[in-house]
Amino acid sequence: MPPRALHLAALLTAVLVTPMLRAELYINEIFFDPGGDGVEQRDEFIELRGAPGMPLDDHYLIFVENEDNGDNTGPAGLVENIFTLDGYSLGSNGFLVFRQAGNLLGGAGDSGPSRYSVVPGATDLVNTGAGPGYGSGATSTIGAEDEGGEGSLENGGFTAMLIRKNTGPVPTIGLDLDEGNDGLDNPNGQEGWEILDAIGYFEPLETVYGRSYAPINFGREEPGELVFFDGGIKEIQPNIEPDAVYVGVGYEIEYLGRWGNSTGQTNDDWHISNLTDNPGSGRLTAGQLPDGAPVDYRQSYTGDHGLLASGSTDTPPTQPGESQGSLESNKDVPYGTRLLTNIGGPNYLTGDYNGDGYVNAADYTIWRDSLGAVGDEFAHPAADANHNFMVDGADYEIWRAAYGAPEAPPAAAAVAGVPEPASALLVIAALPLAAIRRRV
Ligand SMILES: [Ca+2]
Ligand SMILES: [Ca+2]
Ligand SMILES: [Ca+2]
Ligand SMILES: [Ca+2]
Known part of the structure; x- marks a missing residue:
């Protein structure tokens, strides 16, 4: 390698590595x-x-x-x-x-x-x-x-x-x-x-x-x-x-x-x-938690809510886009979202379906691979961003809006464009019916 190229390589290495070592x-x-x-x-x-x-x-x-x-x-x-x-x-x-x-x-x-x-x-x-x-x-x-x-x-x-x-x-x-x-x-x-x-x-x-x-x-x-x-x-x-x-x-x-x-x-x-231990949030009580299971505080809401039936298609009291006035989150995190499952790792972030602290193509893959999955008050799929117990097109839109947040890692910059779920979107139209059938 000629000296100038070596110098350039060293410079590039310094530029790429230095921020990681700050x-x-x-x-x-x-x-x-x-x-x-x-x-x-x-x-x-x-x-x-x-x-x-x-x-x-x-x-x-x-x-x-x-x-x-x-x-x-x-x-x-x-x-x-x-x-x-x-x-x-x-x-x-x-x-x-x-x-x-x-x-x-x-x-x-x-x-x-x-x-x-x-x-x-x-x-x-x-x-x-x-x-x-x-x-x-x-x-x-x-x-x-x-x-x-x-x-x-x-x-x-x-x-x-x-x-x-x-x-x-x-x-x-x-x-x-x-x-x-x-x-x-x-x-x-x-x-x-x-x-x-x-x-x-x-x-x-x-x-x-x-x-x-x-x-x-x-x-x-x-x-x-x-x-x-x-x-x-x-x-x-x-x-x-x-x-x-x-x-x-x-x-x-x-x-x-x-x-x-x-x-x-x-x-x-x-x-x-503000976090809640209200059972209406879907929180598991001490009696419901398996031995050694993590404590289950969740995103709170000022109102008082009854527990939704397991598998219910009713939505939680507040959803992104609905009245957020009483949701006690400056990020409009949906009521009932578990917030303490990432202790010692990146914090909760909307659209970050694999929990690595970045919203990028890897999260799209999680959404795509779990499209149509149904959850309930006690367990909901990672890609159910709006906490309506279903991985659907709305969760794709939430991921897309959050894409690149809060600052994309170098790997994300290499991803050309935002994946468009062309064929998957066709599936979404039929999804609610399919989801209902699955539970019957
Ligand atoms: Ca002073
Ligand atoms: Ca954390
Ligand atoms: Ca992620
Ligand atoms: Ca959803």
């Missing part, structure tokens, strides 16, 4: 304060994502207090939870999960199988110490510490912040990142730190006085909304950093997840959701 790290999923018969010291989890095998020395995941009062003398800005990543590394698939000690099917102290299943390849850190939940300090085997030793995340709002300590202090519980409760004293949290990723969450009404510190922050209320709080009518004016964004979603939040493999800091990069 030492980027993301907060990928946080499930906290589970509702219904969920248990705060059992069902929470946190997932991080980055380059496969990435060492995490000098990295910490901290949660910063958001609560404040009218005098700005509250604890806003204090570090209230710490997960020490020093000595760990991301798994071979680029994921790391923190799970709680009580993360077991059955009651407290049950020594049964894990309540969640984790995707193989992920670093799976489960607290096996004596303390509840994540444990705290000496009671945690996964490097967790929290203010009250409760072993769980605080529900009253927080900023989750992933930091790398290049120099400067090791984070400690009670360290104040915001003296005067008027914004971060140092844009990096502390001198010598680097903030790699952050997400802010306001509990309902904490938007009156509370303060959050991430580039993007979510809460229930809209700015300007008038609420009764602290003995009077108050206006919602979320306190955030200069140039940061606040988004009111209209419902209480229990789940913050990056949308697929997203890496940005916009509303669109996050799935902000």
Whole structure:
């Protein structure tokens, strides 16, 4: 090979390989304060994502207090939870999960199988110490510490912040990142730190006085909304950093997840959701779950719904394109969709039928090969994107609309055009009848 060609080859290799090796790290999923018969010291989890095998020395995941009062003398800005990543590394698939000690099917102290299943390849850190939940300090085997030793995340709002300590202090519980409760004293949290990723969450009404510190922050209320709080009518004016964004979603939040493999800091990069254990969502109760089966939280809806009969062709209460006003998802994820089946792997993403975090031709293949498949409340095919218990043309349209999201991997760029199911579409017209016949 002539020298110039060699040089070009080296350059091309650098261009192609460098982005894969970027030492980027993301907060990928946080499930906290589970509702219904969920248990705060059992069902929470946190997932991080980055380059496969990435060492995490000098990295910490901290949660910063958001609560404040009218005098700005509250604890806003204090570090209230710490997960020490020093000595760990991301798994071979680029994921790391923190799970709680009580993360077991059955009651407290049950020594049964894990309540969640984790995707193989992920670093799976489960607290096996004596303390509840994540444990705290000496009671945690996964490097967790929290203010009250409760072993769980605080529900009253927080900023989750992933930091790398290049120099400067090791984070400690009670360290104040915001003296005067008027914004971060140092844009990096502390001198010598680097903030790699952050997400802010306001509990309902904490938007009156509370303060959050991430580039993007979510809460229930809209700015300007008038609420009764602290003995009077108050206006919602979320306190955030200069140039940061606040988004009111209209419902209480229990789940913050990056949308697929997203890496940005916009509303669109996050799935902000509330989860349900309402049997009307199709959720399996403890008695229905086989031993060791993953816990079954699903996309929630503000209404109350009866359980649809198994095999019913009735649609769930909300479908894409129907009234979405009460669906507690900023991505219009259909009611009843399982959201916690991807712990240690890419997050739920509409149209991602093989669950690899990308919407591309491989997902089309799944749709094509399962076209006509029928599901029910308890099990529905992977390619049933609109959760109407049937793989049909509507699911193709959903895949097509999402094609390329959130950012296509190099392999997808090589796929010439979007597959058109010309012959398959002919089948769709006859599908409902065929599906009905199958069940008779
Ligand atoms: Ca300050
Ligand atoms: Ca995940
Ligand atoms: Ca996919
Ligand atoms: Ca469908």
